[in-house]
Amino acid sequence: MKNRQIIVGLGSRSYPIIIGPDLFRSEAIVDEGDLRGRRYIVVTNDVVGPMYFSTVAERLSSPGKSVEKIIIPDGEQFKSQETLTSIYDQLITKRADRSTTIVALGGGVVGDLAGFAAATYQRGIPLIQIPTTLLAQVDSSVGGKTAINHPAGKNMIGAFYQPQAVFISLEMLGSLPDREFKAGLAEVVKYGAIMDEAFFSWLEGNIQSLLARDYEALGYAVQQCCSNKAKIVEADETESGSRALLNFGHTFGHAIEAGLGYGKWLHGEAVAAGMMLAGRLSVLAGDLKQVEWDRLQQLLIEIGLPVDAPKLGRNRYLELMGYDKKVLDGKLRLVLLRKLGEAYVTSDFSKELLVEVLSGVEQ
Amino acid sequence: MKNRQIIVGLGSRSYPIIIGPDLFRSEAIVDEGDLRGRRYIVVTNDVVGPMYFSTVAERLSSPGKSVEKIIIPDGEQFKSQETLTSIYDQLITKRADRSTTIVALGGGVVGDLAGFAAATYQRGIPLIQIPTTLLAQVDSSVGGKTAINHPAGKNMIGAFYQPQAVFISLEMLGSLPDREFKAGLAEVVKYGAIMDEAFFSWLEGNIQSLLARDYEALGYAVQQCCSNKAKIVEADETESGSRALLNFGHTFGHAIEAGLGYGKWLHGEAVAAGMMLAGRLSVLAGDLKQVEWDRLQQLLIEIGLPVDAPKLGRNRYLELMGYDKKVLDGKLRLVLLRKLGEAYVTSDFSKELLVEVLSGVEQ
Known part of the structure; x- marks a missing residue:
């Protein structure tokens, strides 16, 4: 099958969703035009990271580009202010700035958390979504909703913040329970x-x-x-x-x-x-x-x-x-x-x- | 002197800045068109609040409308995650929702903090800025920059979030040191x-x-x-x-x-x-x-x-x-x-x- 592409049309904030069977192992499938950044920080969790980080990192990296990672624990209970604070702290330690691109690699929790961190770190830095669950691929990674939970309710704190691109690689669904x-x-x-x-x-x-x-x-x-x-x-x-x-x-x-x-x-x-x-x-x-x-x-x-x-x-x-x-x-x-x-x-x-x-x- | 009005032209997010000598005590100066909300929560500090809250509240309230307040401590050191969290908690306790308007009444710290709370509570609720210092009137209240400080730097966490209106009442400068x-x-x-x-x-x-x-x-x-x-x-x-x-x-x-x-x-x-x-x-x-x-x-x-x-x-x-x-x-x-x-x-x-x-x- 060929890759499919959809454009989310939001004027100057429009972006592509690219869907393919195995996006990160195939050649030239991720268009360079969508990967303008020179520095990527991949936010992922301790379950998804070991499976996909190296493949994604290889695809993102090229001469003059750097790829780093931030690992968060897996689970909805970590979609919290505490985890968000730890992401901020690591971004600061890594001296991330407005030219750094955050890559959210994971399911809805990672996408919402990393997305909200990107929306609010230095008032907003570029974001790429790589959803690894079906739920995230068809719903949470598209459309710019980002959030963390509050003891009083889910998604109580968040922002509408559109990514620069969404990459959906279907083979990632293979490992999904x-x-x-x-x-x-x-x-x-x-x-x-x-x-x-x-x-x-x-x-x-x-x-x-x-x-x-x-x-x-x-x-x-x-x-x-x-x-x-x-x-x-x-x-x-x-x-x-x-x-x-x-x-x-x-x-x-x-x-x-x-x-x-x-x-x-x-x-x-x-x-x-x-x-x-x-x-x-x-x-x-x-x-x-x-x-x-x-x-x-x-x-x-x-x-x-x-x-x-x-x-x-x-x-x-x-x-x-x-x-x-x-x-x-x-x-x-x-x-x-x-x-x-x-x-x-x-x-x-x-x-x-x-x-x-x-x-x-x-x- | 007459009131002056400036429009910040940002398409569907455009808004007026209204400047007058004594905006909240004069009649019909704050246009009802700019005050569509039915519920206002004024965020102010313990220095500005006692001086201006009652006048502002009187102007905002009319039959069917409610005005409440959240008081934060005065000072740049309170432009922090802790104060932000306490604002979130109070918004939740008051059961604020997306139809609640936050009114930032104070200087740059109040405007930045309350603005960031408005930008992120339930992914964004309406915001009105009433700057009470010269710095806030000519700079921080206009243009949508909101933020809190991080131990590693000022304004490290924030968002671009435009208010629905900015009301600048010059008589408030009278009490400024x-x-x-x-x-x-x-x-x-x-x-x-x-x-x-x-x-x-x-x-x-x-x-x-x-x-x-x-x-x-x-x-x-x-x-x-x-x-x-x-x-x-x-x-x-x-x-x-x-x-x-x-x-x-x-x-x-x-x-x-x-x-x-x-x-x-x-x-x-x-x-x-x-x-x-x-x-x-x-x-x-x-x-x-x-x-x-x-x-x-x-x-x-x-x-x-x-x-x-x-x-x-x-x-x-x-x-x-x-x-x-x-x-x-x-x-x-x-x-x-x-x-x-x-x-x-x-x-x-x-x-x-x-x-x-x-x-x-x-x-």
Whole structure:
């Protein structure tokens, strides 16, 4: 297969997403034009680093260029102020300046953390994203969201900061544990559900190839996701409106993650069950057809994702959702489906119907 | 005098700077159009807060709107990660969300800190700047630079984040200690020196009115500074090129501040002596005429600012300047004057001449 390229069009801050089966071992695949920097500092973790750093470093380095690394511990609990501070300290020790490029090599945690460090070190230095998980490849590495967690909530501190390029090398998915790969597919399904019915149908027909991690199927799916995400980011870079569509299933999902304790369910697993709850509300609201809800459920089941939200109790869900940062002026906003392939954001839903949906998660 | 208004033109992120003699006590002077928020959290310090919070709060509040406050300690040493963390914590406790507007009421420290909190809380929430010192009114509140200090250097962590409006009320300068007021005038002189010869001449003729804090003179001077700064920010928002002109005198100045220990000299005092050193290098380079350097010195002396840099030793200066964050790819970049009213950024200056300039500060 050939490499695929998508441009995220944001005027002077536009950048390419390059998708290929084995981007860093093939010759001349990473265009020099995208690698203008003379000094790279790769931020990676102690699991991904040993697997991919040397290959990436070899590709980045050429005469007159230097490549260094900063290693952070693996895990969501390290997406913290403490780790961020340690990255700052190492950047300072290495005397990084505004001509230094940060390369985020890893999954969502590395991308969010290294991205936020790049956004804020000396008020912003260049950033390249090399996502190594499916979740990061189709979602978190594209569009400029960076953040760290706060004891009071996920992603409470962060910035919108666009990278200079995103390099997606599919062979990196080979080492991904099955559970994590499947969790990433929840976000893939989300793009179909909220904005691309044709892609949703394609997923129904090709889910076995995806599960087998076939490069052709993966390349197509990742491209469709990134292309849909690019459209959304181009229309609403800082999430003042339509970008919130990407949060389909996420308000319920965050409640699940927080309610169970972070880490018990993977983010994608919580989003899968969250999409079913948001979908249920869409059905009760008279928008989504039951048969469409069934198709969504069927696809998630075939992937092997949870479709039943944990029974934390209705009031606990409401409480957890009330603290969600998507609450505007005290009003809860939710993403609902008009039909498969079309979503909308609303704070004008029926509270009674929400309570009815949550009666399914009573203890 | 009437209010003056300047627009900083940055496309969808454009905003007004409104300058008036007594903005918050006069009727209908703060346009409702600039105050769309329904909830304001004023960040101020324990010196400025008692003087101005109630007046500002009265002006911001109207039926259906709420105004709260967060108090931080006064002083540059509190422009730290610790204070930032305490602001985050209070925002979370108050359940601030993306529809909450942060109002920075204070000098440069408050503006930089509150601005950076606004830039990063939930990936960015609306910000209004109400600068209360001359330095903040003519420089730090305009143009979107926000930051905190790091033990290794000033403003090491920050973001470019534009406010929604800047309200400059000249009567707030009335309570400013004389030394601080004069330090602010160093930045005023800077605008004349780097880009506005006519304004420099006006300053020479009106410096006594300014020192007397005459509202007409102040209003004109603040307007000229903000208008010049707006031009620079519009041309180069993120300091990739010409915005660095604003650093005239600052690389030397930061060396002075750091070398003496921060707080010994005020920023503006260090910039004044720093401008004399950069000016001296400009004369030696064959650009600036000696008579122009004399005029710059004369104006600074009339204000009562230091024109002789402290004798920290040549090598100490070089070392301190080498760590400055304006070092690109290891090269020291300086702002020099071609003539009064015209500056340029260069890394291609003579090292020998720099050493000669610094021989004047040998111990």
